[in-house]
Amino acid sequence: AGASLNLLNDTIYENYQGVYADAGSVSLRNTVISGNGDPNTGIDVFGSFTSLGHNFIGVSNGSSGFSNGVNGDQVGSKDNALDPIFDSLNFYGGPTKTYRPVRNDPMLPDSPLINAGETLPEMSNSLVPLIATDQRGVPRSLEASTDIGAFETGFTGFIVNTVDDTPDANLNDGIAADANGKVSLRAAEKSSCHGTYTGSMPNSRQISQVLSLL
Numbered sequence: 001a002g003a004s005l006n007l008l009n010d011t012i013y014e015n016y017q018g019v020y021a022d023a024g025s026v027s028l029r030n031t032v033i034s035g036n037g038d039p040n041t042g043i044d045v046f047g048s049f050t051s052l053g054h055n056f057i058g059v060s061n062g063s064s065g066f067s068n069g070v071n072g073d074q075v076g077s078k079d080n081a082l083d084p085i086f087d088s089l090n091f092y093g094g095p096t097k098t099y100r101p102v103r104n105d106p107m108l109p110d111s112p113l114i115n116a117g118e119t120l121p122e123m124s125n126s127l128v129p130l131i132a133t134d135q136r137g138v139p140r141s142l143e144a145s146t147d148i149g150a151f152e153t154g155f156t157g158f159i160v161n162t163v164d165d166t167p168d169a170n171l172n173d174g175i176a177a178d179a180n181g182k183v184s185l186r187a188a189e190k191s192s193c194h195g196t197y198t199g200s201m202p203n204s205r206q207i208s209q210v211l212s213l214l
Contacts, residue, residue, distance in 0.1 A: 021047030034058030094136035
């Protein structure tokens with residue numbers, strides 16, 4: 001019968017190969033698979049898949065189970081590859097680097113992943129519940145609909161993920177990360193205070209911009 005694989009809220013982007021389903025069953029939900037393999041000949045998915053809805057497939061040639069515009073799926077082809085429009089791979093508050101969908105950038109269009117995922121009722125009513133937080137631990141319930149993939153936009157604060165008292169390596173870059181990519185309380189508060197942090201207790205507005213995972 002083969003094994004089963006469920007991909008939920010995943011981002012699979014710019015890898016050497018895409019996802020090949022040559023045995024068992026592979027189901028996708030709220031997942032991005034795009035930009036994988038050679039830019040000219042690469043494909044993102046190959047084989048038979050089951051779409052559980054709200055997936056973003058850059059190039060679907062060689063696969064079955066996806067239809068553009070059906071069940072919230074966005075599906076491209078070699079002749080019309082879809083671009084998820086990500087910022088560069090970087091630390092955006094989580095334990096590892098990740099790709100952040102572009103949002104409110106004056107030089108670029110918003111990512112088609114934003115608010116294109118499942119609605120909150122769809123998340124809670126499913127037999128296979130989606131993960132309630134994104135890769136960084138940010139709640140998925142920030143807006144009426146979730147974003148497709150591992151990153152949820154809409155959260156404008158910072159996520160403290162280290163106990164070290166380290167400074168922001170690049171003040172005012174909007175990331176508040178130290179030299180190791182970690183977000184300390186000092187760096188988060190200073191960025192929230194727009195560079196005026198002196199070590200005193202931040203006010204309630206500033207505290208609301210910091211989500212601590214410690």
